[in-house]
Ligand SMILES: C[S@@+](CC[C@H](N)C(=O)[O-])C[C@H]1O[C@@H](n2cnc3c(N)ncnc32)[C@H](O)[C@@H]1O
């Protein structure tokens with residue numbers, strides 16, 4: 001399957017729109033732009049969208065399924081693109097028909113994305129972001145959806161409550177915020193219960209961890225759907241037994257459909 005990935009670099013930085021980035025000349029590190037497909041996870045599951053995946057991350061989760069957009073050894077594969085060039089690719093992929101654009105990564109919050117969001121919204125596109133809540137940006141307040149996915153103990157990453165709070169503040173009132181917590185074992189589940197209790201105002205999705213995701217070394221590795229389903233059943237049983245009725249339990253739909261393969265859809 002061939003991949004829809006933008007590699008062009010444009011030099012036109014003059015958008016004429018108000019600037020929300022500290023650096024007006026900033027380029028965005030892009031790992032891939034693909035779609036239209038459907039959002040496979042969380043509160044917007046099933047919604048048609050184009051993904052913009054940025055390169056680079058401040059975390060190294062033990063089970064990360066997108067290391068090709070995280071580790072600096074893949075930097076040479078990332079394009080440095082202007083907001084205008086990214087928008088042109090989104091318009092091309094969507095046939096100039098506005099839809100939801102999902103910013104993911106890596107950590108897209110490390111990138112200067114305010115201008116892109118403004119450009120797209122002027123043309124009727126809406127914007128969602130997937131980020132772990134380790135870095136806030138002033139342009140979070142422009143977004144339509146902010147999915148915060150703080151990491152459980154199994155990831156090996158630490159939680160910074162102050163930084164997470166900054167993300168909530170930056171999103172303000174206009175942006176819809178939801179929580180997406182990945183669960184791989186009992187310790188993660190217990191952590192998620194305590195975490196969610198601290199943020200009762202946020203809509204919540206629990207997502208079973210894929211403990212054997214495709215890796216840059218084995219990108220075509222078959223997903224073990226049976227064990228993913230077993231973990232999903234385990235999670236549903238726990239949530240219902242605990243009468244945790246404001247939690248939503250969802251698989252990664254794109255993994256079930258396309259095996260998390262990089263390409264047009266996954
Ligand atoms: C690849 S991350 C990129 C965005 C951002 N860095 C973050 O973690 O939110 C997108 C989502 O995939 C989830 N994810 C990554 N690896 C996973 C895995 N092996 N199983 C289940 N979810 C995973 C993350 O927790 C996050 O919610």
Ligand SMILES: Nc1nc2[nH]cc(C(=O)O)c2c(=O)[nH]1
Nearest residue numbers: 038039040041104130254266
């Ligand atoms: N279809 C699809 N849905 C997704 N939801 C979150 C994704 C991500 O990698 O951030 C993702 C992805 O890579 N593909």
Ligand code: SF4
Nearest residue numbers: 057059060061064106
């Ligand atoms: S924060 Fe997201 S992109 Fe970064 S390593 Fe963790 S799962 Fe991967």
Ligand SMILES: [Mg+2]
Nearest residue numbers: 065066260266
């Ligand atoms: Mg993914």
